[in-house]
Amino acid sequence: xxxxxxxxxxxxxxxxxxDSRDTLRSLASAGAQVRRAVVAAEEAGIERVGGxxxxxxxxxxxxxxxxxxxxxxxxxxxxxxxxPVSARRDAPLPGWVGPLDLVVAVSQSGRAxxxxxxxxxxxxxxxxxxxxxxxxxxxxxxxxRARGVHVDVAxxxxxxxxxxxxxLTPVLLAADTLGLAACSRxxxxxxxxxxxxxxxxxxxxxxxxxxxxKVLATGxxxxxxxxxxxxxxxxxxxxxxxxxxxxxxxxxxxHGALPDAAASVVATLDxxxxxxxxxxxxxxxxxxxxxxxxxxxxxxxxxxALRDPALEPAGASLAEAVVEAARASGAVVLEQExxxxxxxxxxxxLIGLTDFAATYLALGLGLDPSVSRHVTDLRDxxx
Numbered sequence: 001x002x003x004x005x006x007x008x009x010x011x012x013x014x015x016x017x018x019d020s021r022d023t024l025r026s027l028a029s030a031g032a033q034v035r036r037a038v039v040a041a042e043e044a045g046i047e048r049v050g051g052x053x054x055x056x057x058x059x060x061x062x063x064x065x066x067x068x069x070x071x072x073x074x075x076x077x078x079x080x081x082x083x084p085v086s087a088r089r090d091a092p093l094p095g096w097v098g099p100l101d102l103v104v105a106v107s108q109s110g111r112a113x114x115x116x117x118x119x120x121x122x123x124x125x126x127x128x129x130x131x132x133x134x135x136x137x138x139x140x141x142x143x144x145r146a147r148g149v150h151v152d153v154a155x156x157x158x159x160x161x162x163x164x165x166x167x168l169t170p171v172l173l174a175a176d177t178l179g180l181a182a183c184s185r186x187x188x189x190x191x192x193x194x195x196x197x198x199x200x201x202x203x204x205x206x207x208x209x210x211x212x213x214k215v216l217a218t219g220x221x222x223x224x225x226x227x228x229x230x231x232x233x234x235x236x237x238x239x240x241x242x243x244x245x246x247x248x249x250x251x252x253x254x255h256g257a258l259p260d261a262a263a264s265v266v267a268t269l270d271x272x273x274x275x276x277x278x279x280x281x282x283x284x285x286x287x288x289x290x291x292x293x294x295x296x297x298x299x300x301x302x303x304x305a306l307r308d309p310a311l312e313p314a315g316a317s318l319a320e321a322v323v324e325a326a327r328a329s330g331a332v333v334l335e336q337e338x339x340x341x342x343x344x345x346x347x348x349x350l351i352g353l354t355d356f357a358a359t360y361l362a363l364g365l366g367l368d369p370s371v372s373r374h375v376t377d378l379r380d381x382x383x
Contacts, residue, residue: 004221004364009214012204015363021158021370023248024204027355029155030165030348031196034188036154037169044151049174050128055083055102058180060171061118062106063089065160065243068351069106069168071236076172076181076343078232083180090114091121099126104174106167108153108160110137119143132170149174158370161247164351165195172344183344191348194339198352202360212336213356216304217364219334220245220357223302224273225253227354228265230319232257233343234306237350241304244358248369251361258318265303265322269329273301301331306350308338 008014015024058077060070070087077085088094091114097103103122105115110133119142123129129148133139143150151170157163172183202213209215227242229235235257242255256264268274303326307319327333336353338346362369 023369026157026162028199031192033165034192040154041151041170041173050102056100058085058102060087060104061115063114066106081180091117093121102128104130107133108163110134110139194348202356216357217360225302227255227304229257229306231311234308241354248358249361275330303333305335
């Protein structure tokens with residue numbers, strides 16, 4: 001069962017006509033977002049975060065396409081941070097937050113209700129505040145009144161999904177300044193280079209058989225995707241990839257990270273999208289199958305395994321066992337290994353690629369990656 005029009009994926013003009021808000025161009029600017037955000041953060045006085053002193057705790061307020069900011073900071077801080085890091089998407093602000101704590105509120109528009117309410121309450125309690133979002137926005141005003149630090153979004157983008165690196169970079173610089181995670185300007189320059197390399201490989205003019213993002217998009221076509229990370233770092237990338245597949249490509253996707261998700265993923269191989277029920281209409285096993293008499297073909301399970309080259313041998317062995325089981329069951333299996341380097345470089349290589357893949361999948365399906373009529377309708381119903 002194939003729905004993607006591969007000829008469209010190799011037609012640069014057709015892609016541009018369908019991509020009404022230049023999503024591909026925004027994704028290609030990820031490296032530039034990092035560089036511009038570093039400058040914007042330094043100009044905003046990022047060294048003043050928390051009054052220059054290490055806070056008792058850090059809480060990240062972000063939701064939707066920005067929520068991954070909290071996941072990344074938690075991932076980097078967990079191994080050696082001297083203070084706890086947590087994430088929150090909406091009010092109320094936890095009761096323990098007070099003057100000794102730092103609240104980081106992230107919203108591209110500076111108007112998202114959850115982060116805005118959390119930032120305002122944090123300011124009322126006297127907590128230190130770092131905000132990242134649009135200039136002259138309500139979020140920026142809250143930071144100004146609280147004498148916090150506000151970093152303007154460095155480059156315009158059609159959505160928070162495509163502005164990720166403008167939102168994440170200042171938070172990583174703040175974490176480095178406070179000694180929560182090692183992510184210096186030098187590291188971020190390398191991250192920008194990695195994102196530039198991914199953008200070059202995944203450019204629209206690169207043909208489907210050599211473009212890694214288009215290869216992933218066509219590979220996931222007609223499947224029920226499960227994105228699996230082989231560890232904590234790739235688990236964050238898997239969560240982001242599943243969100244992009246659902247929100248951008250409009251393909252329902254689930255995600256997990258090993259070791260916890262091993263049994264859950266393998267169990268699905270027995271289900272209706274695996275081989276356990278004996279129905280192979282979607283696998284191409286019965287060449288005489290009649291879709292009118294036998295019903296439509298059943299989508300196959302698609303496992304996208306994200307691999308970390310720095311993973312310990314035990315974790316790598318478990319990941320390989322899960323992948324082998326999926327292949328043996330007849331599932332579509334795609335693997336992608338992160339590039340070597342600093343954890344943020346490895347993460348950037350996976351996020352950059354899967355962001356492009358989800359966008360190409362949307363375009364191949366004939367969908368505008370930035371505009372969903374049902375999301376627009378939902379906003380109208382709830383405004």
